[in-house]
Amino acid sequence: MIPAGALITGVVTLISKFFERKQVEAEGRIDIAKAETQAKVRRVLSEQEADQKWDEAQAEGSKDSWKDEFWTILLAIPLVMLFWPDPEINKIASSGFARMDAAPDWYVGAVMLAIGAAFGYRKFIKPFIEKNKK
Structure with a gap:
């Protein structure tokens, strides 16, 4: 035991x-x-x-670049046209926006990418960069 x-x-x-x-x-x-x-x-x-x-x-x-100024001016033109007192100019701006709706997605994306890059919006263009890395 x-x-x-x-x-x-x-x-x-x-x-x-x-x-x-x-x-x-x-x-x-x-x-x-x-x-x-x-x-x-x-x-x-x-x-x-x-x-x-x-x-x-x-x-x-971008120290000596005009990219951001270019896009600022270009984006302001339709805004001014929409509020211009002449109805014909208003129609031209509205017609341009309607045509932009019909533009291919790749073109709209390229324009957005260019604008984002010009203004240095990294978070805006990062999804485009990440998508193209794969």
Whole structure:
């Protein structure tokens, strides 16, 4: 017969080893979660740094550019035409908008991309860039 003290010691040892193993497994899961989180943080910081460099490059490249002024003037023309006192000029502007509705999606997208790039709206043109990367 096994002495009671040895039996109790064996059971306690078995139970403590079980819980030690569970603790090591839990610590491993925590370490994996920490590593995944750190990788996500590094990726976000890298994207932010790339965005900042892109903004700086855009600002530097548009110092002597008239792109934003060109689009501002071009976009203001129909607005002025719509409020001009001459009804014929109003009809011309309205007719232009109706024709724009009939324009192909690729053309409207290209115009929107050009306007977004001219004004430096990275978030506006980013979906177009991401779509073409794939």
